[in-house]
Amino acid sequence: MAYTTINKSSEHFNTKLYNGTGSSNSITGVGFEPSLTWLKCRSNLESNELYDAVRGVTKSIKSDTTGAESTQSTALTSFDSDGFTLGNDFEVNASGRTFASWNWKANGAGSTNYDGSINSTVSANTTSGFSIVSYTGTGSASTIGHGLGSVPKMIIVKRRTTSGGSWVVYNANLSTGASSYMYLQSTNAEGNNYTPYWNATNPTSSVFSIGTNAEVNNSGDTFIAYCFAEKTGFSKFGSYVGNASTDGSFLYTGFKPAFLIFKRADASDGWQMMDNKRSTFNVVASRFEADASSAEYTSIDWLDFVSNGIKIRNSSGGINASGGTYIYMAFAEAPLVGTNNVPCTAR
Numbered sequence: 001m002a003y004t005t006i007n008k009s010s011e012h013f014n015t016k017l018y019n020g021t022g023s024s025n026s027i028t029g030v031g032f033e034p035s036l037t038w039l040k041c042r043s044n045l046e047s048n049e050l051y052d053a054v055r056g057v058t059k060s061i062k063s064d065t066t067g068a069e070s071t072q073s074t075a076l077t078s079f080d081s082d083g084f085t086l087g088n089d090f091e092v093n094a095s096g097r098t099f100a101s102w103n104w105k106a107n108g109a110g111s112t113n114y115d116g117s118i119n120s121t122v123s124a125n126t127t128s129g130f131s132i133v134s135y136t137g138t139g140s141a142s143t144i145g146h147g148l149g150s151v152p153k154m155i156i157v158k159r160r161t162t163s164g165g166s167w168v169v170y171n172a173n174l175s176t177g178a179s180s181y182m183y184l185q186s187t188n189a190e191g192n193n194y195t196p197y198w199n200a201t202n203p204t205s206s207v208f209s210i211g212t213n214a215e216v217n218n219s220g221d222t223f224i225a226y227c228f229a230e231k232t233g234f235s236k237f238g239s240y241v242g243n244a245s246t247d248g249s250f251l252y253t254g255f256k257p258a259f260l261i262f263k264r265a266d267a268s269d270g271w272q273m274m275d276n277k278r279s280t281f282n283v284v285a286s287r288f289e290a291d292a293s294s295a296e297y298t299s300i301d302w303l304d305f306v307s308n309g310i311k312i313r314n315s316s317g318g319i320n321a322s323g324g325t326y327i328y329m330a331f332a333e334a335p336l337v338g339t340n341n342v343p344c345t346a347r
Contacts, residue, residue, distance in 0.1 A: 115145030248312025
């Protein structure tokens with residue numbers, strides 16, 4: 001049996017919590033130089049802010065809005081060998097506030113990729129199945145190289161240059177495949193049987209397809225895409241059906257989760273985000289919503305992180321409505337298989 005080559009998941013993804021200082025703040029302990037850092041204030045109402053090495057430091061986009069990219073010169077000012085450095089921007093580093101960061105390793109600023117009909121700039125980590133892709137729209141149905149060498153299970157595209165562009169999500173588990181879509185900044189249910197986002201064409205191991213919709217392909221506008229392929233023992237992109245019971249579904253991932261995002265697909269509800277650093281024991285309660293600027297929620301027990309997956313422990317509609325369909329993406333704290341040198345213990 002072939003095992004994963006990722007023996008230490010935290011070399012490719014890691015959650016790092018920190019306290020704001022209101023002045024230059026070097027955040028260390030991530031374990032690698034991030035290429036994508038997602039920041040969220042825990043204690044106060046502030047937007048989710050994403051920074052990546054392809055667009056460059058100080059370039060912010062917010063997952064809970066449709067706004068264009070903005071330059072925040074005193075926010076994330078550098079990606080460092082073991083983390084990142086912040087300026088005095090209050091949204092990501094206000095004194096007296098607490099913050100969370102989720103960090104992915106790709107390959108720095110990236111390089112030109114010629115695989116698609118539109119040339120792209122790609123920063124790819126083929127080991128972990130994550131890439132950051134920048135391209136310029138043409139308005140005509142096209143293909144974009146993603147650099148993963150394997151088929152993405154999830155793709156998130158955001159228009160950078162013009163306000164009003166949704167965060168358009170492809171997920172292989174939605175009802176009509178590449179004719180389905182969701183919006184990361186919205187609680188809306190999935191849309192389906194729609195061609196102009198993904199051109200009704202599933203991604204391949206080298207490219208993903210875009211149609212003519214301006215939110216993914218407006219002529220002359222620049223776009224950023226975050227692409228994820230599934231890797232055994234490190235990441236899982238799945239779906240489940242709710243049963244409205246506190247004895248909910250068990251989701252086998254093959255690893256103890258470090259980070260989870262899930263969303264109800266067939267009805268309106270938020271994109272819930274949980275991790276193993278804010279909730280250090282079961283039942284997991286601490287959560288954010290990718291589509292909202294709200295402070296951290298801690299009042300409801302939702303689920304367990306166990307050594308080989310996720311156990312649903314709540315009957316509410318946001319996670320477990322009877323007959324409701326849900327999609328999720330999870331990343332590992334420790335793989336269950338392979339030559340893993342980190343004990344995969346229960347919590």
